[in-house]
Amino acid sequence: MSRRGETFQAQVLAVLSSRDGPLSAYDLLGELRESNPKIAPPTIYRALAALRERGRVHRLESLNAFIACQCENHQHASILSICDDCGAVEESVAPDLLEKLATVIGKSGFAPLRHVIEVHGVCAECGAGQAPA
């Protein structure tokens, strides 16, 4: 990996880190094009792939979008809470829950490798803002 690739990764991570919510690959493409107009989609997807491998970025499968990892230790299975109202995403880590999950699905002999756990709902701030049901 050479200088330029690292630069793209750093730029992508910087943009993602500056936001509370997720950005699509094409949102990122727009951002990076402000400083380098000739960037094409594969550049973004390559940077995202490298960042995801290093655990610095998570993909939100249910939104086709990406966020920076909010945790100290990257490289973990995360639980993502997505506020459908304001778009904010929060990350939780719960190894015991993953264990329980492994037990549930392991009954049939399934060996888990990658977890996608995304919960849509309403965050505390948005929930408080409006009349309770």
Place this chain on the structure above:
Amino acid sequence: MSRRGETFQAQVLAVLSSRDGPLSAYDLLGELRESNPKIAPPTIYRALAALRERGRVHRLESLNAFIACQCENHQHASILSICDDCGAVEESVAPDLLEKLATVIGKSGFAPLRHVIEVHGVCAECGAGQAPA
């Protein structure tokens, strides 16, 4: 909803039910076009939307694909185990796990509305077939 819409839904559900693994919307489009060549994407997506509302079909967010619900009681939050080797998908229901999940993410005041839980890995059959690591 009139006769024709119901027919499409029934056809889509029939095709999905006849498979072990997921199908994309365009796979389904191809299937239904065999009997009605003029069908367009919105027809498929409308049928899928109606089936999903009734809990008869689940969307695999991490695959952009769909499966028929395998459970007795539809309308439940499900845990989907996806074999990355053979493509088979199995559904589990675990209310106590969902409760635990609600506890974990509820600490910050988040109110869950929809769960996406998809676990990729290797199913028993595929795991047994090959040398252990």
Place this chain on the structure above:
DNA sequence: TTGCAAGATGTTATGTTATAACATAATGGA
């Protein structure tokens, strides 16, 4: 019976997300 309102379905076009395929350039070792 006829006319209309409401909603379902058909159709066209386009928006959005992602990757294949190949060209070019940088890097480092023989």
Place this chain on the structure above:
DNA sequence: TCCATTATGTTATAACATAACATCTTGCAA
């Protein structure tokens, strides 16, 4: 230096999804 290897750039297109509007049903009221 020269070549092999890997990274990056570039073009094109594949795959997934929906907006927007036209048309057709259906049921009801006048």
